[in-house]
Amino acid sequence: MDHFCYHNGVLHVEDVSVEAIAAEVGTPFYVYSRATLLRHYEVMRDALSGTDSLVCFAMKANSNKAVLSVLAAAGAGVDVVSAGEMHMALAAGFPANRIVFSGVGKTRAELEAAVRAGIHQINVESENELYTLAEVARGLGKRAAIAFRVNPDVGVDTHEKIATGRKENKFGIDWERIVPLYQLASGMPGIDVKGIGVHIGSQILDLVPFRRAFERVRDLVATLRASGLKVERVDLGGGMGIPYRRNINDQVGPEPRDYGALALEHFRGMGLQVICEPGRLIAGNAGMLVSRVVYIKKGETRTFLVLDAGQNDLIRPTLYDAYHEIIPVHQADAGAPLLPFDVVGPVCETGDTFARQRRLPPLEEGDLVAFATAGAYGAVMSSTYNGRPLVPEVLVSGDRMAVVRRRPTLEEMTALESVPDWL
Ligand code: LLP
Helix, strand or coil: CCCEEEECCEEEECCEEHHHHHHHHCCCEEEEEHHHHHHHHHHHHHHCCCCCEEEEEECCCCCCHHHHHHHHHCCCEEEECCHHHHHHHHHCCCCHHHEEECCCCCCHHHHHHHHHHCCCEEEECCHHHHHHHHHHHHHHCCCEEEEEEEECCCCCCCCHHHECCCCCCCCCEEHHHHHHHHHHHHCCCCEEEEEEECCCECCECCCHHHHHHHHHHHHHHHHHHHCCCCCCEEECCCCECCCCCCCCHHHCCCCHHHHHHHHHHHHCCCCCEEEECCCHHHHHHHEEEEEEEEEEEECCCCEEEEECCCCCCCCHHHHHCCCCCEEECECCCCCCCCEEEEEECCCCCCCCEEEEEEEECCCCCCCEEEECCCCCCCHHHCCCHHHCCCCCEEEEECCEEEEEECCCCHHHHHCCCCCCCCC
16 A cells, blocks of 8 residues: 555545545546556566466456556456457457456357457356357458366355355366366367466455465366366466455465465476466555545434445445455544444435444534445446436646546537437
């Protein structure tokens, strides 16, 4: 969080005051630090530097074009999960040979777009996807580079909605079916089988499940090679957890260098390109959501801090009971008492609650607060529920700031809707 600090009692992103941004763009808004994005990418890249590797940012975590451009210019690859994301990635400057395409439900049209673009790798998740892709590629007179995403049946300790590596999850191909399928695909015109992929879940704070998954993948590579099959790449997916709470040591998550060392321990010297797909690790702590206190509402049993940001702007607390640190933009006086607040938004649902009984320094109506660790799965998961426009996104680099997605006008929000003339 080095690039989000107080200077003269006001929270800054790099060298720009959050208050100044609020004055310019209004609240709520997302703000990202370019230096943090770059640092996280570079730490991960360096952690894998002992072997041929490619760090592909999972852009589902943050698909803002400026954020993507920062990473594309730094040499990162990108993991996309739809033709829409692929289009955005290409537009932001990622070359096709640094794009991998994951996802369990790629349509024929999406596969066709990927083959036409000639991307680095399509991660195939089922037998039927393989047949569709082979047909598409042959139709275009091209060959599609693929990896098979296997389901390693490894459990992880994370929220059930974001665990992906167990048999009963929809992701990946069952372990037992991989070898014959790999064999079959290796002889298919239109298909160029490059290797194996896994992804076991997200916000994983412990290296043990990664170790188990990597061991299984290494064994699989050995089995495939022993059958005379060519394996040139392994894609280890994403999932590295990050700290959401300040000052709590048991929630910090693995260090990228330890994750990298684990990957190298398993795959170095095997003639493999090692791909990984971190999303949260790169973008999570590079962004905040800034909001203003609209009302302080004293109830009989609790005091509500009613903000102008709602669950439509940051859904994680509502959807996953996720914890985000809430930081006053004006630094509290040393020794100020901490008071319990229920921090809520304006959306007409009880679930529109960011935190219950959170102890915060005294706050007043009109004050600014920032939700930390909101750079991943924040803006991308927002909606216009309750007729609320998507909030602006701002990128800071040093003492420069730019609005990298502006707030739409109310007219723009309804521009795609029409009333049939028979009404
Ligand atoms: N690769 C694949 C195939 C994935 O499905 C995901 C995330 C990633 C990479 C990136 O995972 P990461 O490094 O960010 O953990 N909305 C949820 C997280 C959903 C993650 C889905 N897949 C949240 O807000 O916690």
